[in-house]
Amino acid sequence: MITKTGAFRDTECTCECGNKHELYGGIGYRTVRCDAHSDRNGGGYYIHVVRCKQCDALSEFVDK
Numbered sequence: 001m002i003t004k005t006g007a008f009r010d011t012e013c014t015c016e017c018g019n020k021h022e023l024y025g026g027i028g029y030r031t032v033r034c035d036a037h038s039d040r041n042g043g044g045y046y047i048h049v050v051r052c053k054q055c056d057a058l059s060e061f062v063d064k
């Protein structure tokens with residue numbers, strides 16, 4: 001089950017549990033899934049699913 005926690009959206013990739021990306025002193029997270037979706041005009045977006053290494057929460061977010 002994917003919980004859309006809103007984690008990892010800020011520049012330090014902060015999770016709700018306080019964990020951050022390794023670059024910012026946290027223990028980071030693992031990418032569970034990364035799906036690319038293209039539109040037909042050369043654009044598109046990515047859907048990332050990441051799992052926090054600290055609290056094990058799954059978070060889904062979209063990159064454009």
Ligand SMILES: [Zn+2]
Nearest residue numbers: 015017052055
């Ligand atoms: Zn966490």
